[in-house]
Amino acid sequence: xxxxxxxxxxxxxxxxxxxxxxxxxxxxxxxxxxxxxxxxxxxxxxxxxxxxxxxxxxxxxxxxxxxxxxxxxxxxxxxxxxxxxxxxxxxxxxxxxxxxxxxxxxxxxxxxxxxxxxxxxxxxxxxxxxxxxxxxxxxxxxxxxxxxxxxxxxxxxxxxxxxxxxxxxxxxxxxxxxxxxxxxxxxxxxxxxxxxxxxxxxxxxxxxxxxxxxxxxxxxxxxxxxxxxxxxxxxxxxxxxxxxxxxxxxxxxxxxxxxxxxxxxxxxxxxxxxxxxxxxxxxxxxxxxxxxxxxxxxxxxxxxxxxxxxxxxxxxxxxxxxxxxxxxxxxxxxxxxxxxxxxxxxxxxxxxxxxxxxxxxxxxxxxxxxxxxxxxxxxxxxxxxxxxxxxxxxxxxxxxxxxxxxxxxxxxxxxxxx
Amino acid sequence: xxxxxxxxxxxxxxxxxxxxxxxxxxxxxxxxxxxxxxxxxxxxxxxxxxxxxxxxxxxxxxxxxxxxxxxxxxxxxxxxxxxxxxxxxxxxxxxxxxxxxxxxxxxxxxxxxxxxxxxxxxxxxxxxxxxxxxxxxxxxxxxxxxxxxxxxxxxxxxxxxxxxxxxxxxxxxxxxxxxxxxxxxxxxxxxxxxxxxxxxxxxxxxxxxxxxxxxxxxxxxxxxxxxxxxxxxxxxxxxxxxxxxxxxxxxxxxxxxxxxxxxxxxxxxxxxxxxxxxxxxxxxxxxxxxxxxxxxxxxxxxxxxxxxxxxxxxxxxxxxxxxxxxxxxxxxxxxxxxxxxxxxxxxxxxxxxxxxxxxxxxxxxxxxxxxxxxxxxxxxxxxxxxxxxxxxxxxxxxxxxxxxxxxxxxxxxxxxxx
Numbered sequence: 093x094x095x096x097x098x099x100x101x102x103x104x105x106x107x108x109x110x111x112x113x114x115x116x117x118x119x120x121x122x123x124x125x126x127x128x129x130x131x132x133x134x135x136x137x138x139x140x141x142x143x144x145x146x147x148x149x150x151x152x153x154x155x156x157x158x159x160x161x162x163x164x165x166x167x168x169x170x171x172x173x174x175x176x177x178x179x180x181x182x183x184x185x186x187x188x189x190x191x192x193x194x195x196x197x198x199x200x201x202x203x204x205x206x207x208x209x210x211x212x213x214x215x216x217x218x219x220x221x222x223x224x225x226x227x228x229x230x231x232x233x234x235x236x237x238x239x240x241x242x243x244x245x246x247x248x249x250x251x252x253x254x255x256x257x258x259x260x261x262x263x264x265x266x267x268x269x270x271x272x273x274x275x276x277x278x279x280x281x282x283x284x285x286x287x288x289x290x291x292x293x294x295x296x297x298x299x300x301x302x303x304x305x306x307x308x309x310x311x312x313x314x315x316x317x318x319x320x321x322x323x324x325x326x327x328x329x330x331x332x333x334x335x336x337x338x339x340x341x342x343x344x345x346x347x348x349x350x351x352x353x354x355x356x357x358x359x360x361x362x363x364x365x366x367x368x369x370x371x372x373x374x375x376x377x378x379x380x381x382x383x384x385x386x387x388x389x390x391x392x393x394x395x396x397x398x399x400x401x402x403x404x405x406x407x408x409x410x411x412x413x414x415x416x417x418x419x420x421x422x423x424x425x426x427x428x429x430x431x432x433x434x435x436x437x438x439x440x441x442x443x444x445x446x447x448x449x450x451x452x453x454x455x456x457x458x459x460x461x462x463x464x465x466x467x468x469x470x471x472x473x474x475x476x477x478x479x480x481x482x483x484x485x486x487x488x489x490x491x492x493x494x495x496x497x498x499x500x501x502x503x504x505x506x507x508x509x510x
Numbered sequence: 511x512x513x514x515x516x517x518x519x520x521x522x523x524x525x526x527x528x529x530x531x532x533x534x535x536x537x538x539x540x541x542x543x544x545x546x547x548x549x550x551x552x553x554x555x556x557x558x559x560x561x562x563x564x565x566x567x568x569x570x571x572x573x574x575x576x577x578x579x580x581x582x583x584x585x586x587x588x589x590x591x592x593x594x595x596x597x598x599x600x601x602x603x604x605x606x607x608x609x610x611x612x613x614x615x616x617x618x619x620x621x622x623x624x625x626x627x628x629x630x631x632x633x634x635x636x637x638x639x640x641x642x643x644x645x646x647x648x649x650x651x652x653x654x655x656x657x658x659x660x661x662x663x664x665x666x667x668x669x670x671x672x673x674x675x676x677x678x679x680x681x682x683x684x685x686x687x688x689x690x691x692x693x694x695x696x697x698x699x700x701x702x703x704x705x706x707x708x709x710x711x712x713x714x715x716x717x718x719x720x721x722x723x724x725x726x727x728x729x730x731x732x733x734x735x736x737x738x739x740x741x742x743x744x745x746x747x748x749x750x751x752x753x754x755x756x757x758x759x760x761x762x763x764x765x766x767x768x769x770x771x772x773x774x775x776x777x778x779x780x781x782x783x784x785x786x787x788x789x790x791x792x793x794x795x796x797x798x799x800x801x802x803x804x805x806x807x808x809x810x811x812x813x814x815x816x817x818x819x820x821x822x823x824x825x826x827x828x829x830x831x832x833x834x835x836x837x838x839x840x841x842x843x844x845x846x847x848x849x850x851x852x853x854x855x856x857x858x859x860x861x862x863x864x865x866x867x868x869x870x871x872x873x874x875x876x877x878x879x880x881x882x883x884x885x886x887x888x889x890x891x892x893x894x895x896x897x898x899x900x901x902x903x904x905x906x907x908x909x910x911x912x913x914x915x916x917x918x919x920x921x922x923x924x925x926x927x928x
Contacts, residue, residue, distance in 0.1 A: 111845065115869050188868060194890070200879050202889045205867065209901050292901055313731070313902040334924030341926035427529065436920075449623065449919055450606060451533050461618050461922025470927070471620045471918060472612070483627050483710055484731040485903040488918040500889065500906040501867055502854075504879030506752030508759035509888070 095275060099283035102238055102271050103290025106211045109268035110236035114208050118185040120263050121232055125181035128259030129174040132224065135255050136170050142251040143220065150244050162218045163245055173224040173252075176475065180228045183474040186492045187234040190501065200507050204498040208234035210292035212495060213284045214477070215240045215306060217298040220248035226295075227256050227270040229477050233495035236269045238291065240284055243276035250274065285310040295490075297478055315486055315494065317478045319405045320350030320433035322463040325422040325448070327439035328361035334460055335438040336370055341462040342436065344377045348407045350479060351434050351456075351466040355402060355412040357422045363415045364390050379409045386415035402429040419444050423451055430454055432481045434466040455481055455488035513693060517701035520656055520689050521708025524629045527686035528654035532626050536603040538681050539650055543599035546677030547592040550642065553673050554588050560669040561638065568662050580636045581663055591642040591670075594893065598646045601892040604910045605652040608919065618925050622916040626652035628710035630913060631702045632895070633658045633724060635716040638666035644713075645674050645688040647895050651913040654687045656709065658702055661694035668692065703728040713908075715896055733904055733912065735896045737823045738768030738851035740881040743840040743866070745857035746779035752878055753856040754788055759880040760854065762795045766825045768897060769852050769874075769884040773820060773830040775840045781833045782808050797827045804833035820847040837862050841869055848872055850899045852884040873899055873906035 113121075132139070143165040150160050186206050193203030212235045216222045223239055230237035241249040253272040260267050273280050285294050285306055294314045296306045307314050324342050326335040342353035358366055367390045374381060381387075382397040394413075401412040402425070416422045419437075426435055436458035437448040445459045456466040466489065468476025473491030480486045486494030531539075550557070561583040568578055604624050611621030630653045634640045641657055648655035659667040671690040678685050691698050703712050703724055712732045714724045725732050742760050744753040760771035776784055785808045792799060799805075800815040812831075819830040820843070834840045837855075844853055854876035855866040863877045874884040884907065886894025891909030898904045904912030 111869075114871070115865075196888065196890055198883070198888060200883055200888075205875075207871065210871070308729075311726075313900070331924065337924055337926050345927050438924075447533075451529075453532065453625065453628070454917065456918040456920060457623075458920040459922060461920045461925040462927050464927035465616070465618055465620075465920055465922075465925070466918070470614065470616060470618070472614055482731070483915045485915075487915050497901045497903075497905050499872065500874040500884070502874060502876040502879045502883055504877060504883075506749065506755055506856075507879040507883070508755050509763050509880050509882035 093275060093277070095277050095279045096283055098275060099273075099280055099287065100290070102273065103211070103287045105268040106236040106238050106271060107290045109266040110208070110210045112266050113231070113234050113236050113269050114187070116234065116265055120265055121185065121234070122181040124231060124259050124263035124265050125177045125228055127262040128224070128228070128256050129177040131255035131258045132170055132174050132177070132252065135251065136167065139165055139170055139248065139251045142247040145247045146245050153244070155244065159218055159244070163220065163248070165220055165248055169221060173221050176221075176225055177228050180232050180475055183232065183492060185232065186496050193501075198507060198510075199504070201503040203501050205501045206493075206496045206498050208496055211236045211238065211290055213238045213240070213291045213294045215281055215284070215294065215296045215298070215302070217242040217302070218245055220245045220252060222297060223249045223252045223272065224256070225475065226477055229475055229492060229495060231269060233492045235495055238271050238273065238284060240273040240281055246276055281306070282309065285312060288312045295477055313485070315478065315480050315490060316482055317350070318481050319431050320352070321354045321403060321405050321429060321431040322351055322434045322466075323355050323357055323426060323430060324353050324436045324438065324463060325357040325416075326359060326362060326366050327419065327437055327441060327444055328359040329441035329444065330362065330366070330438040331440055332362070332366055335366055336373065338436065338438055338460065338462050339370055340373050342464055343374070343379060343411050344409070345462070345464045347409055349464075351463050352407070353411070353463050354404060354406055355414060355429070357414055357416050357425055358387075359418055359422070360386065360415050361418070363387070367391055367413070374411065377409065379411055381411055381413055383413040384415060387413045405431070419447060426452055426454075433479065434458065434463045436461060436463050455479065511693060511695070513695050513697040514701055516693060517691075517698055517705065518708070520691065521629070521705045523686040524654040524656050524689060525708045527684040528626070528628045530684050531649070531652050531654050531687050532605070534652065534683055538683055539603065539652070540599040542649060542677050542681035542683050543595045543646055545680040546642070546646070546674050547595040549673035549676045550588055550592050550595070550670065553669065554585065557583055557588055557666065557669050560665040563665045564663050571662070573662065577636055577662070581638065581666070583638055583666055587639060591639050594639075594643055595646050598650050598893055601650065601910060603650065604914050611919075616925060616928075617922070619921040621919050623919045624911075624914045624916050626914055629654045629656065629708055631656045631658070631709045631712045631730075633699055633702070633712065633714045633716070633720070635660040635720070636663055638663045638670060640715060641667045641670040641690065642674070643893065644895055647893055647910060647913060649687060651910045653913055656689050656691065656702060658691040658699060664694055699724070700727065703730060706730045713895055731903070733896065733898050733908060734900055735768070736899050737849050738770070739772045739821060739823050739847060739849040740769055740852045740884075741773050741775055741844060741848060741854070742771050742881060743775040743834075743853070743855045744777060744780060744784055745837065745855055745859065745862055746777040747859035747862065748780065748784075748856040749858055750780070750784055753784055754791065756854065756856055756878065756880050757788055758791050760882055761792070761797060761829050762827070763880070763882045765827055767882075769881050770825070771829070771881050772822060772824055773832065773847070775832055775834050775843055776805075777840070778804065778833050778835055781805070785809055785831070792829065795827065797829055799829055799831055801831045802833060805831045823849070837865060844870055844872075851897070852876065852881045854879060854881050873897065
C-alpha cells in the first residue's frame with residue numbers, strides 16, 4: 093500500500109467534503125448527529141463484538157489493565173457516546189454568526205462572520221469514544237474530519253465510523269465529512285500532518301511525547317495540549333475553610349487528570365495555620381506530600397521536594413508544597429514552573445485577586461474555585477476536543493468555537509476606495 | 511560574535527520585559543507612545559542623517575530606485591511615523607477586557623479575559639517606518655517586541671530604536687520591551703524563529719519567499735500573509751454602473767498592493783454587456799488584459815490568458831479576465847485559484863449575495879465594494895501589523911486584537927467540583 097497516495101486521496105476527499113459541510117445548514121448537521129446516535133445504539137452488539145477483537149489483540153500484545161480499560165466498550169459507554177452526540181446536536185451552531193457589524197466613515201459596513209476552519213486532522217490513542225466525540229464536534233462546527241485513532245482500537249473505530257457514515261448519509265451529508273484512517277502504518281501520521289493543501293489544523297490527543305513529536309514535525313498549525321502542572325495558591329488573606337476545601341478537592345477529586353493540582357503554594361504568613369489540618373486531610377486519602385524546607389519546618393514528617401518536583405505532572409496521589417512570600421512569591425513561582433494550564437488563588441483580598449487574574453499567564457485563572465473546574469462541560473462549552481495550552485487561536489478548553497475562525501465581511505452599495 | 515548567545519540574551523530580556531508590559535496600565539503605555547512620537551520628531555535631523563548612511567550604502571550596493579524610495583526617510587515620513595504613534599495611543603486598550611462572564615449551574619462564574627501574547631518577533635524588510643509602527647502596536651497590546659529589520663536599513667532602525675527607548679524610559683516602562691536586533695548576521699533570524707521559550711509568535715513582513723522560508727523553519731507560531739490573488743465577480747444581477755466602478759477601482763486604484771484585484775470573473779449572461787465598456791476604461795489607464803476564450807470572443811484584441819494567469823499576483827497594470835457560468839462557476843474558480851485574501855461580488859440579488867458571503871472562504875468577503883477596502887485603517891482597527899491569510903488565530907487585517915489572546919477566568923466563593 094502506498095501510504096502517501098492513500099493519505100493524499102483521503103485529504104482530497106476531505107477538502108471536497110469540507111466545502112459541502114461549510115454550507116450545510118444547521119438542521120442537516122443536527123439530523124446527522126441524531127442519526128449517528130441512533131445508529132450507534134442500533135449497532136451496539138456489533139460494536140461490542142468488534143471491540144472484543146481489539147481487546148483480545150490488546151491482551152495478546154500485553155497492554156496493561158489501565159489501557160485495556162480505556163479501550164473497552166460496553167453498553168454504558170455506547171449509551172454515553174450517543175448521549176454526547178445528542179448534547180452536541182442541542183448546542184447552538186457557531187457557523188455563520190455575524191458580529192461587530194458597523195458602518196465606517198467610508199460608508200461600507202464591516203463585520204465578522206464565524207466560519208469553519210475546513211479540514212481538521214485528529215490523532216489520538218486508545219479510547220474509541222473519541223472517534224464519535226471528535227467527529228461530532230467537527231461536524232457541528234461545519235468542518236470535515238480525518239481521524240487517526242490508535243492501532244489498538246482499529247476494529248472498534250471502524251465500527252463506529254460505519255455508524256457515523258450511516259448517519260451522515262441519512263442526513264444527506266457527504267460521508268467523506270468524517271474519514272477514519274484505515275491503515276495502521278505509522279507513516280500515515282507523518283503524511284496527515286504534512287498536507288497543508290488538504291488539512292487546516294491538527295489536534296493531537298495523547299501523551300506529551302506524541303504531542304511534542306507532532307508539533308515538531310507538523311507542516312500545519314497544531315492545537316496542542318502539552319501538560320497540566322496546575323497550582324493552588326493559599327494567600328495570607330484566604331478564608332481557611334475555603335482554602336482547605338479547594339486545595340483538597342483540586343488534588344483528590346481525581347488524580348489522573350490534567351486539571352488536578354500538582355503543586356500547592358502557601359503564603360508564609362498562614363502556612364503554620366493552614367498546612368497541618370490540610371496534611372491531615374491528605375493523609376486520610378493517602379496522598380504523598382513533598383515539601384520545601386519551610387514546609388518541612390511545619391510538617392517535619394514529609395519528604396523533601398527536589399527541584400524537579402516543581403515541574404512534575406504527577407497524575408497521581410502526590411503533591412508538592414512550597415511556602416512562598418506573598419503574592420509576588422507565588423507569581424514568581426508560577427512564571428518559572430507553571431505549564432500555563434490552570435492556576436487558582438484563594439483569597440478574600442480584592443486587590444490581590446484582581447492582580448492574580450491579570451498577571452497569571454495561564455489558560456484558566458481562578459479565584460476561590462478548584463482547578464478541577466477547568467473543563468469544557470463545566471465552562472458551558474457543551475463538549476471539548478481538548479484543552480489548549482497554546483496562546484495562539486484557542487486557549488483553554490476547546491469547544492465548537494475553537495474549531496472555527498472569523499472572516500471579515502464588507503457590505504457596500506457600489507463603494508470604491510477614494 | 512556568538513549569534514545564538516546574543517539572540518538568547520535578547521529573548522530572555524524580552525520575556526522579562528513582557529511580564530512588566532502585561533501589567534503596565536493603559537496610561538503608562540499611552541504615555542510611552544506619545545513620548546516616542548515626540549522623541550522621533552525631536553531626532554528628525556539625526557534620523558535623516560542616519561538614513562542617509564543607509565541610502566548611500568544602498569546606492570553602492572546597487573539597490574533599485576523602488577527599494578531606495580521605500581528606504582528613504584524625510585520630514586514628511588517622520589511626521590507620519592509620529593502621527594501613527596499618536597493614533598495608536600488614541601485606540602482603546604484591548605488588554606484586560608472581560609467578556610462573556612456568566613454563572614454556571616455549579617455556581618462559578620466563567621468568562622474570558624483578553625491578554626497579551628507575550629513576546630512578538632517581527633521580521634521585515636527595507637521600510638524603516640515599520641520599526642515604529644510595529645513597536646507601537648506591540649507596546650499598546652501589552653507585548654514585548656523583538657524587531658529584525660533589513661540590513662539595508664540598519665542605521666535608520668537603530669536611530670528609531672533610540673527614540674523608542676527614550677520614550678519607554680520616560681514612561682517608566684522597561685526599554686527591553688522593544689529590542690531591535692543589532693547584528694545583520696542572517697543567522698539571527700534562524701535563532702529568532704526557533705526560541706519558543708522566549709518568543710510566542712513571529713510576524714514576517716516581506717516577500718512571499720521570505721514568508722514561506724520562515725513558515726517552514728519556524729519553531730513558534732507564525733502569523734503570515736502569503737499573497738493576494740483577489741477577485742471581483744460581476745454577477746448576472748449586478749448593477750452594471752456599480753460593477754464598472756468597483757472593477758475599475760479594485761484594479762487601478764493602486765497596482766502594487768495585496769488587495770488589488772488580479773482576476774475579474776464575469777457571469778456569461780452579462781459578459782457581452784459589461785466587458786466592452788470596462789475594457790475601454792482599462793485601456794485609458796494602460797491596463798493589459800488577458801482573457802479566457804469566452805472573454806476573447808467578446809474582446810478579440812486582448813491577449814489569451816494561460817493557466818498560470820489564474821494564480822498570478824501581478825502587482826502591476828495587468829488583469830486576467832474569465833467568463834464563468836453564474837455564481838457556481840465563480841465559486842468553483844475561487845476554490846481553485848483564490849489565495850484566501852479578499853473577494854467581492856457585485857450583485858443586486860439577495861440570495862446570491864448571501865451565498866457568496868457564506869461560501870467564499872477568504873479572509874475578507876465583500877458585497878458591492880472594492881477589494882481595496884481590505885485594510886486595517888478602512889476596517890477601523892486603527893492600524894495593522896499585517897494581513898493574515900491564515901485561518902488559525904487572526905484572519906484578515908491584524909490590529910491590536912490580533913496581538914492578544916483570551917484566557918478563561920473563573921470566579922468562585924470556595925467552589926469545589928462535586
